[in-house]
Amino acid sequence: MARLFLVALMFFLAACKSDPVTLKFSGETMGTTYNIVAIDKTADLSSDALQAAITATLAKVNGQMSNWDPNSEISQFNSAPTTDPIAISPELASVVAAANEIHQKSEGLFDVTLGPLIEIWGFGARTPDSPVPTDEAIAAALKVVGQGKVLVLNSEPRSLTKSLPETSVYLAAIAKGYGVDQVAAVLAQAGVGDYMVEIGGDLVTAGLNPKGEAWRIGIERPDAASQTIEEIVDVSGLGMATSGDYRNYFEQDGIRYSHIIDGVTGRPITHGTASVTVLAENAMMADGWATALLALGQERGLKIAESEGLAVLFIARSPDSGATGFVTTTSSQFSTLQAKQ
Known part of the structure; x- marks a missing residue:
């Protein structure tokens, strides 16, 4: 009798257990959009409470890191006319520490002090008739940049x-x-173990997607006119970021100027690497390294990727195939990760 009762109880509990619920959240933050997919296997999470927590978290990040908010922690630091030490939050310190690591390992090409150079090259507020900066203006801007020496x-x-x-x-x-x-x-x-969080193309995943499969993300071909997927990669349990020079650039007198600035020369990059995708243990490091390796270009960047064990996919313009031809190259770690997925 006890055994029959136990079997009946097991069936009852199984019948009462709800199916997983897929929760989706989206909105605007950091000057771009965010999209979140979270799988609630218990079916008892409050969507409103989770949305409130997400909103509060993003508001805190903006309040610390946003260069567009004049009252943010980093804006207050920038506007302080002093060379005295300025107390900062643990969160900002962790981001600057990560930036310092990437700066040092990328031969100085990743640099969070490039604001004056970005400004004189006009990216973000450029008009078609804005002049290319003079050598003198570039030299003046270079005096106040260089993460390793001024910060x-x-x-x-x-x-x-x-x-x-x-x-x-x-x-x-x-x-x-x-x-x-x-x-x-x-x-x-x-308690969510299966999710995908994406902000402006940077993302991190955990567990499986709503179909119970590994998360797979398409990498766009670096051609603003085509909107074509160049490659699909497995990213379960990883952070991923892509940096490209094919959307934010300008042309003047037949010369193409990328928004990616070389902090050593003070000028936009000129190599043929159009896009870099990095897979890392978190989205922050993937984000920083994607920018650093795009600035370096495939030839120099691949050497660093191999020495640092970075999982990287480079997409370069093919000189033999015209403006729309591309060639992909991957680091050893990228190939290894994809083989394991």
């Missing part, structure tokens, strides 16, 4: 120091990835 992160007490009052920190190339990771942490803390 110091102090651990005790936790603070950030500018060697020149006019130095500024621009976090667009790493803060989106950080925001992705922070939202992912909210989902994990809520």
Whole structure:
């Protein structure tokens, strides 16, 4: 009799168990959009509560990292006319520490102090008749940039120091990835083990997608006119970011100027690498490295990717195939990760 009761109880519990629910959230943040897919296997999470937590998390990240918010922590740091150490939050310190690591390992090509160069080249506020900056203007901007020489992160007490009052920190190339990771942490803390968080193309995934399969993401061909998928990759349990030069650029007098600035020369990159995708353990490092490796270009970037064990896909313009021909190259770690998925 007891055994029959146990069997009946098991059937009852199985019948009461709800099917997983796929929750979707989307909105605007950091000057772009976000999209989140979370699978609630217990079917008892509050969608409203989760949305509120996501919104609060993104608001906090913006309040610390946004260069467009004049009241954000980083904007306040930039506007401070001093070379004295300025106390910063643990969150900002962790992002700057990651930026310093990538800066050092990328031969200085990843640089969060390039704001003056970005400004004089006119990206973000450029009009068709804006002039190309003069050599003198570039030289003047170069004097206040160079992350390794004009910015110091102090651990005790936790603070950030500018060697020149006019130095500024621009976090667009790493803060989106950080925001992705922070939202992912909210989902994990809520007990969600299967999710995809994406902000402006940077993303991180965990577990499986709503179909119970590995998360697979398409990488766009670096041709703004085609909107074609160049390659589909498995990204379950990984962060992913793509950086390209094919949407944000201008042409003047027959010369194409990329928005990716070489912090050493002070000028836009000129190599043929059009897009770089990085897979990493989190979205922040994928975000930063994608920008760094695009600045380096495939030839130099692949050497660093191999020495650092980075999973990278380069897409370069093919000189033999015209403007719409591309060639892909992957690092050893990228190939290894895809073989394991």
